[in-house]
Amino acid sequence: MVKHQLPVGFVTSMNDLLGDESYDFWDSYDDPRTHGLRLNRLKTMEAPESVQRLIEHFQLSPVSWCDTGYYYDEDKRPGKHPYHAAGLYYIQEPSAMSAVEWLDPRPGETILDLAAAPGGKTSHIASKILGKGLLVANEIHPERARILAENVERMGITNAIVTSSTPDDLARRFPACFDRIMLDAPCSGEGMFRKDGGAIAEWSPAHVELCAARQWDIVQEAVTMLKPGGTLAYSTCTFNRAENEELIERILAHYPELSLHETTRLWPHIERGEGHFVAILKKQEDASAPIDSRIEPAVSQPSAGKAGRNSKQSVDRSAMAEFQEWVSQDLSDFELGPGSPRLFGEELYWLPSSDQISWTDQALKGLKILRAGLHLAHLKKNRVEPAHALAMALHPNQTARSWDVDSDSQEVLAYLRGEVLSVPADYRGWTLVTTDGLPLGWGKASNGQLKNHFPKGLRNPK
Numbered sequence: 001m002v003k004h005q006l007p008v009g010f011v012t013s014m015n016d017l018l019g020d021e022s023y024d025f026w027d028s029y030d031d032p033r034t035h036g037l038r039l040n041r042l043k044t045m046e047a048p049e050s051v052q053r054l055i056e057h058f059q060l061s062p063v064s065w066c067d068t069g070y071y072y073d074e075d076k077r078p079g080k081h082p083y084h085a086a087g088l089y090y091i092q093e094p095s096a097m098s099a100v101e102w103l104d105p106r107p108g109e110t111i112l113d114l115a116a117a118p119g120g121k122t123s124h125i126a127s128k129i130l131g132k133g134l135l136v137a138n139e140i141h142p143e144r145a146r147i148l149a150e151n152v153e154r155m156g157i158t159n160a161i162v163t164s165s166t167p168d169d170l171a172r173r174f175p176a177c178f179d180r181i182m183l184d185a186p187c188s189g190e191g192m193f194r195k196d197g198g199a200i201a202e203w204s205p206a207h208v209e210l211c212a213a214r215q216w217d218i219v220q221e222a223v224t225m226l227k228p229g230g231t232l233a234y235s236t237c238t239f240n241r242a243e244n245e246e247l248i249e250r251i252l253a254h255y256p257e258l259s260l261h262e263t264t265r266l267w268p269h270i271e272r273g274e275g276h277f278v279a280i281l282k283k284q285e286d287a288s289a290p291i292d293s294r295i296e297p298a299v300s301q302p303s304a305g306k307a308g309r310n311s312k313q314s315v316d317r318s319a320m321a322e323f324q325e326w327v328s329q330d331l332s333d334f335e336l337g338p339g340s341p342r343l344f345g346e347e348l349y350w351l352p353s354s355d356q357i358s359w360t361d362q363a364l365k366g367l368k369i370l371r372a373g374l375h376l377a378h379l380k381k382n383r384v385e386p387a388h389a390l391a392m393a394l395h396p397n398q399t400a401r402s403w404d405v406d407s408d409s410q411e412v413l414a415y416l417r418g419e420v421l422s423v424p425a426d427y428r429g430w431t432l433v434t435t436d437g438l439p440l441g442w443g444k445a446s447n448g449q450l451k452n453h454f455p456k457g458l459r460n461p462k
């Protein structure tokens with residue numbers, strides 16, 4: 001069906017690009033689109049039985065270019081399964097799983113995902129770095145950034161900061177800071193036509209040009225933020241050369257300190273997936289620091305005087321002490337990576353840091369942050385309410401009380417709808433609710449009942 005809705009200009013450009021191969025390419029538009037999910041290694045290692053159950057339940061088959069990626073059939077609905085709410089997997093188009101595999105992020109690195117919503121590549125990076133290092137996940141559009149932040153929490157990611165900035169604002173703050181950068185650029189989406197009819201309606205030669213111009217603007221900021229020796233993955237889900245090879249040629253001509261290591265195209269008539277392009281660029285080890293008059297390195301002092309800063313730090317520290325007091329009673333073996341506590345209003349976060357980024361007040365000032373790392377707790381007068389994000393980052397044996405509900409049960413559905421559950425009469429206080437051992441959220445127990453603290457905005461309709 002899609003084939004007959006395609007713009008003439010697109011058909012002509014693909015015929016020019018592919019020549020005789022275009023026959024096979026056009027035939028692929030008669031095939032159904034592919035569906036995929038990617039397992040979250042932050043969860044799978046502690047839940048091998050649930051993984052097996054998932055694979056059997058949805059009859060998953062592996063994606064060859066991503067060892068955590070699987071296909072599922074169109075009639076299945078993995079987004080509705082309790083394991084999805086538990087962050088065991090992320091639903092992602094199979095070809096889109098290629099970019100982070102090529103980027104190859106490593107634990108301990110400082111990484112930027114510059115155009116990150118809704119969070120496919122961010123969660124893939126987090127699943128590879130396993131809580132070690134620092135991940136900045138940025139999305140320019142505030143509403144999409146909110147969805148990104150929700151996905152970061154659902155996947156139990158502890159070391160990601162979610163921002164909503166323009167690329168040039170980030171580049172001013174973080175020149176030569178990142179070991180690896182993922183730039184999954186906004187594009188004309190030609191590779192998604194089987195999946196997304198909206199992309200067909202939006203397509204025009206002028207739109208392709210506009211996308212290429214915007215990509216050029218964004219990629220320059222990405223290069224500024226790349227450390228000497230660092231790796232940049234540039235990806236799109238479009239076919240035309242202007243947004244892919246020609247853009248890479250332009251980058252290489254403009255930045256002699258960059259070299260091209262790999263380009264990959266995934267084609268729907270060759271692979272089982274939609275269209276995708278990935279290029280891997282590396283910056284020379286001896287590349288000099290970016291010369292850019294807009295850059296205000298994060299060294300100058302904040303507007304508050306030293307006394308003001310110290311008093312803010314002491315407020316942060318005493319909030320952390322209050323939280324630690326709660327931890328000493330309700331959690332065990334609870335450790336946080338490198339970072340510092342930050343209190344925003346009544347919300348306490350653990351702001352992760354790395355060798356390259358230690359979040360000076362100057363670096364934070366004016367930066368639009370949706371999640372300043374791991375949300376630990378909501379602090380009310382003399383009361384600590386543990387955050388949903390914290391629940392998602394824990395293992396049940398780290399909590400004083402947990403209540404497990406089978407993933408096939410009515411009880412799990414009731415919890416996800418926000419209903420009260422029954423628990424043994426001796427349960428009292430904050431209780432981690434899990435399904436087959438995977439955290440779903442908090443409940444608060446008293447008198448044999450578990451008051452539901454699954455966030456209202458995430459609840460399934462009754």
Ligand code: SAM
Pocket residue numbers: 096114115116117118119120121122139140141144166167184185186187214218
């Ligand atoms: N990486 C995401 C994932 O894997 O889930 C998908 C990203 S999508 C291809 C591109 C993103 O770029 C969109 O979320 C869009 O809002 C964002 N974007 C649009 N214009 C932008 C700009 N000028 N600068 C940076 N990002 C932009």
